[in-house]
Amino acid sequence: MKRLLTAAAFATLLVNLHAQELKLTRENIPEIVSAMTTQEKVDLVVGCGAGWGNPDAKFPGTAGWTRAIPRLGIPSIYFADGPQGVNMSQYREYDVNDYSCTFFLSGSALATSWDVDAAQAIGQAIGYELKERGLDVILGPGMNLHRNILCGRNQEYCSEDPLLSGKMAAAWIRGAQSNGIATSLKHFAVNNQETNRKENDSRVGMRALRELYLKGFEIAVKEGNPWTVMGAYNYLNGVHACENEWLLTEVLRKEWGWQGVVMSDWDGVVRQADAVSAGCDLIEPGTDADREALLSALEDGSLAMETLDRNVRNILELVVKCPSFSGYKYTNDIDRRDHQKLLRRVAAESMVLLKNEGDVLPLKPGSVGLYGVSSYDLIPANMGVNGVNNGVYHVSLVQGLRDAGFTVFPSVLREYTNYIASEKEKIASAYPPLYKQFFRYPRPEEIIPGTGVAATEISGALTVDLGLKQVSNAPRLTLKEQAETNAAAIITLARGTGEAFDRTASEFELTASEKMLIDSLSAVYHASGKPVIVLLNVPAPIETVSWREKVDAILLVGQPGERAGESIADALTGTVAPSGRLADTWPIRYGDALADKNFPAEVGQDLKSLITPRASREGRDLVPNIDYTDYDEGIYVGYRYFTTSKTDVAYPFGYGLTYTFFSYDKASVEASADGFMARVTVRNTGSMPGREVVQLYVSAPAGGMDKPVRELKGFAKTGMLAPGESETVEIPASLYDLASWNERKGRWETAHGTYHFCFGTSADTMQTDCSVKI
Ligand code: BGC
Numbered sequence: 001m002k003r004l005l006t007a008a009a010f011a012t013l014l015v016n017l018h019a020q021e022l023k024l025t026r027e028n029i030p031e032i033v034s035a036m037t038t039q040e041k042v043d044l045v046v047g048c049g050a051g052w053g054n055p056d057a058k059f060p061g062t063a064g065w066t067r068a069i070p071r072l073g074i075p076s077i078y079f080a081d082g083p084q085g086v087n088m089s090q091y092r093e094y095d096v097n098d099y100s101c102t103f104f105l106s107g108s109a110l111a112t113s114w115d116v117d118a119a120q121a122i123g124q125a126i127g128y129e130l131k132e133r134g135l136d137v138i139l140g141p142g143m144n145l146h147r148n149i150l151c152g153r154n155q156e157y158c159s160e161d162p163l164l165s166g167k168m169a170a171a172w173i174r175g176a177q178s179n180g181i182a183t184s185l186k187h188f189a190v191n192n193q194e195t196n197r198k199e200n201d202s203r204v205g206m207r208a209l210r211e212l213y214l215k216g217f218e219i220a221v222k223e224g225n226p227w228t229v230m231g232a233y234n235y236l237n238g239v240h241a242c243e244n245e246w247l248l249t250e251v252l253r254k255e256w257g258w259q260g261v262v263m264s265d266w267d268g269v270v271r272q273a274d275a276v277s278a279g280c281d282l283i284e285p286g287t288d289a290d291r292e293a294l295l296s297a298l299e300d301g302s303l304a305m306e307t308l309d310r311n312v313r314n315i316l317e318l319v320v321k322c323p324s325f326s327g328y329k330y331t332n333d334i335d336r337r338d339h340q341k342l343l344r345r346v347a348a349e350s351m352v353l354l355k356n357e358g359d360v361l362p363l364k365p366g367s368v369g370l371y372g373v374s375s376y377d378l379i380p381a382n383m384g385v386n387g388v389n390n391g392v393y394h395v396s397l398v399q400g401l402r403d404a405g406f407t408v409f410p411s412v413l414r415e416y417t418n419y420i421a422s423e424k425e426k427i428a429s430a431y432p433p434l435y436k437q438f439f440r441y442p443r444p445e446e447i448i449p450g451t452g453v454a455a456t457e458i459s460g461a462l463t464v465d466l467g468l469k470q471v472s473n474a475p476r477l478t479l480k481e482q483a484e485t486n487a488a489a490i491i492t493l494a495r496g497t498g499e500a501f502d503r504t505a506s507e508f509e510l511t512a513s514e515k516m517l518i519d520s521l522s523a524v525y526h527a528s529g530k531p532v533i534v535l536l537n538v539p540a541p542i543e544t545v546s547w548r549e550k551v552d553a554i555l556l557v558g559q560p561g562e563r564a565g566e567s568i569a570d571a572l573t574g575t576v577a578p579s580g581r582l583a584d585t586w587p588i589r590y591g592d593a594l595a596d597k598n599f600p601a602e603v604g605q606d607l608k609s610l611i612t613p614r615a616s617r618e619g620r621d622l623v624p625n626i627d628y629t630d631y632d633e634g635i636y637v638g639y640r641y642f643t644t645s646k647t648d649v650a651y652p653f654g655y656g657l658t659y660t661f662f663s664y665d666k667a668s669v670e671a672s673a674d675g676f677m678a679r680v681t682v683r684n685t686g687s688m689p690g691r692e693v694v695q696l697y698v699s700a701p702a703g704g705m706d707k708p709v710r711e712l713k714g715f716a717k718t719g720m721l722a723p724g725e726s727e728t729v730e731i732p733a734s735l736y737d738l739a740s741w742n743e744r745k746g747r748w749e750t751a752h753g754t755y756h757f758c759f760g761t762s763a764d765t766m767q768t769d770c771s772v773k774i
Helices: 002-021 029-035 038-045 107-111 116-132 162-177 206-213 215-224 245-255 272-278 288-300 305-319 337-350 397-403 410-430 433-437 479-485 512-527 564-573 639-645
Strands: 078-081 137-139 182-188 201-203 228-231 261-263 352-356 367-371 488-494 532-537 553-556 628-630 649-651 662-671 675-684 693-699 711-717 726-734 740-742 747-749 754-762 770-773
Touching: 029 305, 038 288, 038 305, 107 116, 107 162, 107 337, 116 137, 116 162, 116 337, 162 182, 162 206, 162 215, 162 711, 182 215, 182 245, 206 215, 206 740, 245 272, 261 305, 272 288, 272 305, 288 305, 337 564, 367 397, 367 410, 367 479, 367 512, 397 564, 479 512, 488 512, 512 532, 553 564, 662 754, 662 770, 675 693, 675 754, 693 726, 711 726
Parallel strands: 078 137, 137 182, 182 228, 201 628, 228 261, 367 488, 488 532, 532 553
Antiparallel strands: 352 553, 662 675, 675 726, 693 711, 693 754, 740 747, 754 770
């Protein structure tokens, strides 16, 4: 008996010793899962809260981290928001160091580059900064489709086209993850409006879902292989995106063959056990209430332990790949200069030249009158948690122009500087800080320097004086004197947005004072024979048709990031030729797009009261576009609608000028192993160097379905071509790429018939046409 006891005690001792030694490795994940207690498993699948506003977090100002389980050698892994850079507090308590990270260009600005190499390089730089700051997961890229031009988060995303979105996101992911850190592709899926974003149900048919809203994600997942995917806030056809088994398990994992961690959006889970069962591995940012809900679901049987184990395994598979697991010795020594150079070039190249009458650009250095409040107060980036350091520091346009050899006309500068300071003071005291953070902060009305009045007051007699005389120290010159002295007028128009709010239809329009500014300056400058150049510092389309004839050049600068002023000066002077092309159709009016019919474009005050988190639907009728949004337009989003319905637009998708011209020759299409290879030779026929965006559009036969006139099926960007130089571009398109989703049969189908492969310089302008039969 005594001998038996001793043997049992010995066995227990061995097990305990083994447990003590059992530490997570890449090979022993199943063993680790078996050794975890229920509490530990629940702890792992629920995050540890957010690092924003938490000075005690290891990385203050970051988005969150997972629970460590030291007895099993499981470390925490740490998340920071993207996609414009690594978002963390610049300063920490009791710490003299500066933890700033590069504030890159916004997703929509990067998308207009149509340059996957640039996307990869930016992703790589962001991933590097994340790793050297000690973190593991960058929460980006964002790539929901631009269904409506007013969506408040379009600037984080890419385009109205899924192929462009998917390819750019895939490249960004490959670049970031080449550092051995994780990305989080977000927000999966159909998260196309911010109004009532946690309650709104996106109701969309299967064809549009497959061909548009999931297509971009499919490309990014298959070609980029992000280690994590972030679920969305909205419902999709009645089921919450983070609790949607069809989306997270059937499509993402089984159909697309992806293996990784799905995390919820922050506070995006409503029913914890449903989320875990659906395949949402990690609940973020995580609360004790989430843990308790999971424990009781395990107890009452509504959540199976095997399901929880599956998610725990997925998380551990991620943990073992992360720098925190390998004990990576991060340096915190980030020399941002190379990244700033990269940003400066990419941002300038991504700019889209919309108009250049009389070749007024490139501009030679000289004296310029810089007008518009935003010329002195650029919006370099997206605000809110997806910005960087929740603060804005950037190279101003004034500095950028001065460094490039320009003189910024002093009296105009002084008037604006004083005016903006006094207006901002008034605005700041009238609005809570949250507004500022999300950029719903009103900007001062435009003024007309030299008149002392707000532009809105100018129409009648000039009797109103807003007191600018008192705040301005510089002698005030009349507009006429300004125009006589300066070589050109530069006006900046800006719009800002951030998450949680959509733009309104009135923000698409120019304000009365912006129109007045353009009118007055163009009249006076043109009378002196001087050009007027407009910079659009906007995240998405605005109205252009009513005023574009009055100005000479229009440059879409987007949200160019922290070197904004330098990038703009480079593009204006031609130091870097802007070679961006629109990633969205610019409509003539808001309301022209089919999708505009169902969108909360002007959310009235009464409806605002409904837009509270988790607004109760009890006891009231559901409100369209608030509680649900019907995607009645189906696949006819963006240029698919405008080209098919022959509706006129201000600027088509894919449009953009540069400082030179290109010819398209020797276009051909040949059968390849899995589809076709299209080729074309592009030659620089102008007198300046430049890069061309080669866009391949395909018109497919109907095959018993309704088809858009044409769809983008591939694109490439040439290298820098000197005048006379040419490049042959090859773009593949597989049979799968050419397929449409047959709703009746529930499958992809490549119709038989004649396909036209056309190289176009926009969705409206085809340069070549080669047909093939399938
Ligand atoms: C946003 C996400 C973000 C998360 C963490 C949420 O509000 O929707 O895009 O990654 O916060 O900061």
